Amino acid sequence: MLEQIFNKKTLVLIAIIIAAAFTRLIPHYPNFTAIGAVALFGGAYFDKKYLSFVVPLAALFITDLILGLHSTMWAVYLSFAIIVVIGFNLREQRKPLNVGVSAVAASVLFFLITNFAVWLSSPMYPPTIAGLVGSYVAAIPFFHYTLFGDLFYVGVIFGIFELAKLKFPSLVKV
Numbered sequence: 670m671l672e673q674i675f676n677k678k679t680l681v682l683i684a685i686i687i688a689a690a691f692t693r694l695i696p697h698y699p700n701f702t703a704i705g706a707v708a709l710f711g712g713a714y715f716d717k718k719y720l721s722f723v724v725p726l727a728a729l730f731i732t733d734l735i736l737g738l739h740s741t742m743w744a745v746y747l748s749f750a751i752i753v754v755i756g757f758n759l760r761e762q763r764k765p766l767n768v769g770v771s772a773v774a775a776s777v778l779f780f781l782i783t784n785f786a787v788w789l790s791s792p793m794y795p796p797t798i799a800g801l802v803g804s805y806v807a808a809i810p811f812f813h814y815t816l817f818g819d820l821f822y823v824g825v826i827f828g829i830f831e832l833a834k835l836k837f838p839s840l841v842k843v
Contacts, residue, residue, distance in 0.1 A: 678840045681833060682714050683724055689826055690728035694735060700815040704729055705775050706822035708749040712756020713763060714830065721753050744786030748779045763827065772823040776816040784808045 689703035689710075704725075711725040729749060733742065752775040759771055788794045788804035795803075834840045 677837075679715070679717075679720065681830070681840055682711070682720075685826060685830060686711060686724050686728050689822060690725075690732050692822070693732040698814045698818075699811050701818035701821075703818070703822035703826060704732070705749070705752060705779055705815065705819040706772065706826050708752035709756040709759070709768075709771055709775050709819075709823060710826045710830070712753035713759035713768075713827070714756075718757070721756065722750060725749060725753060740790050741783060741786040744783045745779075748782040751778055751782075763831075768823055768827055769820065772819045773816065776812070776819045779815060780805075780808065780812050 686707050689707050692703040707728060708725045711721045715721040715724065726746060726749060729746070755771050755775055755778075759767055784804050785801070787808075788796075788801045791804075793804075794800035830840075
């Protein structure tokens with residue numbers, strides 16, 4: 670049973686995700702980390718759908734324990750779970766254009782969900798449409814970091830695994 674879950678491919682995927690998740694712990698621009706790319710990657714590559722959720726979200730949670738917990742974590746985890754589902758759409762079509770479009774979609778989704786949560790939970794913004802718009806407008810200067818981080822790390826992570834598959838054909842098999 671354990672051999673079926675933890676085959677070579679799965680172990681390599683887990684190692685890549687753990688290494689990438691720890692980009693949150695090194696100095697970086699706001700939101701320029703690999704964690705969004707990790708969710709997309711998990712959805713795209715794990716053979717078992719439950720591992721697509723468990724491994725990236727566990728990596729996010731472990732780094733959150735180190736960085737600190739906050740009141741809008743539910744929105745971050747919800748957005749990453751949806752990004753994993755976006756990754757499912759890449760399972761059969763991991764072409765660079767599809768991966769890039771999915772990374773952009775992941776960044777936009779994260780922006781919309783997490784800033785909505787900030788508006789809901791923060792006394793900084795009034796509970797009006799104007800307050801919601803204000804929350805989104807205030808976050809615009811940070812969006813490009815998320816977008817560029819997702820695009821950069823998606824290229825790195827997906828690229829590393831595709832190169833590893835060329836070098837080690839056993840990673841292609843289930």
